[in-house]
Amino acid sequence: MRKRSRYFAREELKKSGYKVTPARTAIIDLLSNSKKHLSAEDIFLKIHNISPNIGLTTVYRTLEVLVETGMVCKLDFGDRRARYEFSQGIEKEKHHHHLVCTNCNRIIDYTDFIEDEIELLKKTEKGLSKKYKFEIKNHIIQFYGLCNECRKKII
């Protein structure tokens, strides 16, 4: 499983003219095994335990490359720190959207209602591409509000 995504990633990098390096492999491995939305620093720290010679700068640069090839999604939850996760469809990742608590910054992934959402999105995407001659590559749907705990606390 890990090997498969690693192989996939190698090919994907080469296809885009990038070199396959230890840093890139390590970050791909980490992300492909992680369920969460990790920040660049999260990734740096985890990698650091295994390969202390990979710097934070390289993590940023690698993430940029991975986003560019479409292997990784860059997410923004409103705190000013980007999060990264493996794109849907690379493994058997389920497509999901996010609920973001504006108080505690907790993120809930949901897959409920996704089918309807996807269907609508496809339709919308098609219409928009045509009307605005826009080549749509990605979308974001996020709901912001208060999670159960924070709702109680704040009252």
Added chain:
Amino acid sequence: MRKRSRYFAREELKKSGYKVTPARTAIIDLLSNSKKHLSAEDIFLKIHNISPNIGLTTVYRTLEVLVETGMVCKLDFGDRRARYEFSQGIEKEKHHHHLVCTNCNRIIDYTDFIEDEIELLKKTEKGLSKKYKFEIKNHIIQFYGLCNECRKKII
């Protein structure tokens, strides 16, 4: 028209226990007359022409307050600089979503397909609130990709 939104804003501020100050009034006036998604600095500069004594810090603080009361939406288009716009429904603002060009950062507002989107969103929101006991206050839908010009340029 301007007076109406100013009056509305006064009440809204008081209701939340905030004081009505010149800086707040000025920023509300500006945003309520502006169609665009302005950054804090954009707002600061425009206001500065009229009231040179209002500082950038105050602009940031005021925007925070306005977002908190729900009068203003804070938007994130992926460059690392927040944009602000008057919330739908305060005036006769049309609800819209955004197309973001990842190359030139151009933003296109679209209202097409909005009815269907809104309907689906309402349904989804209801379902999610119930399942996750989440109090949803806001949502974001954005499509990322290449605008017509950039599509041609990059090839």
Added chain:
DNA sequence: ATTGTAAATGAAAATCATTTTCAATAATCA
């Protein structure tokens, strides 16, 4: 109107995620 008090403000400094610079190193291809 006047005043007391907490909230709001401006300027300057601090923060902190992300980028840039630059010299050194490593991945690929002939």
Added chain:
DNA sequence: TGATTATTGAAAATGATTTTCATTTACAAT
């Protein structure tokens, strides 16, 4: 096995946003 070019790490720079702190102001109570 080199040659060539991309990649890298460390340190410095950047730049939007926040914090600090002393001063001013809005407004409720007098």
